[in-house]
Amino acid sequence: MFGSDGAAQSPARTERFDMIVRADFFAGFAGDQARLQRAMEQCELTLAENPTHAEALVWHGGGVMFQAVSAFARGDPQRGAEMWERGLKEMNEAAALEPDNVGVRIPRGATLLQATMNLGAAVRPVGDYEHVLALQASYFDKLGDHPRGELLFGLAEGYSRLGQPEKARRYFERLVREAPSSGQAPRADAWLKTGTVPPASGLGCVGCHK
Known part of the structure; x- marks a missing residue:
């Protein structure tokens, strides 16, 4: 669902907390x-040592939001609502701690884009992705097709869901032009032809790179 490789972080930054936890999180999101639990405990251990570790906080918040969605699915709306608010609070606190850390903005944006898929609430995740794109402007062309495609797809899909097809088209066209070998290029091409984003074939990784 989220993470951080080439599309999320300056080449100069070496800290990679996401590499410690993301494989476990992705496996957890798949069931x-x-x-x-191991990924959540790793975040909690890191936060116990450093309560202002923004990357650990945003990943933990994403995990809590996943648990919230699971609670809703089990028919426990009270528990789901409580965890949703807690997870959102943690992710927002992480973004407030390090607003220009793309390793924070991408996970929050990707989590919210997926978690609100049926709610139409894509304003905040699109804002996170736009911020990351601005931060990466000086080296975006040096990133690989895959990370560029993931970020551009997140922006395009978000604007499509917000009812702004002109902006969505701009980013889908840019994706096809600048990241033709990206795994998202076929879905972008499909939107350009039909106006609809086809479903992903498996666990998505929109925004999962830094």
Whole structure:
């Protein structure tokens, strides 16, 4: 669902907290509860040592929001609402701690884009992605097709959901032009032809690179 490789972080930055936890988080989001728990515990251990570790906080918040969605699906709306608010609060606190850390903005944006898929609430995740694109402007062309495609797809899909097809088209066209070998290029091309984003074939990684 989220992470951070080439599309999320300056080449000069070496700290890679996402590499410690993201594989376990992705496995957890796919149904492996033991690995999800391990990832959450790693975040909690890091936060116990450094309560202002923004990357650990945003990943933990994303995990809490995933648990919230699971609670809603089980028919426990009270628990779901409580966890949703907690997860959102943690992710927002992380962004406030390090607003220009793309390793924070991308996970928050990607999590919210997926978590609100049926709610139409894409304003905040699109804002996160726009901020990351601005931060990466000086070296965006040096990133690989995959990370560039992921970020551009997140922007395009977000604007499509916001009912702004002109902006969506601009980013989908840019994706096809600048990241033709990206795994998202076929979906972008489909939107350009039909105006609809086809479903992903598996666990998505929009925004999962830094």
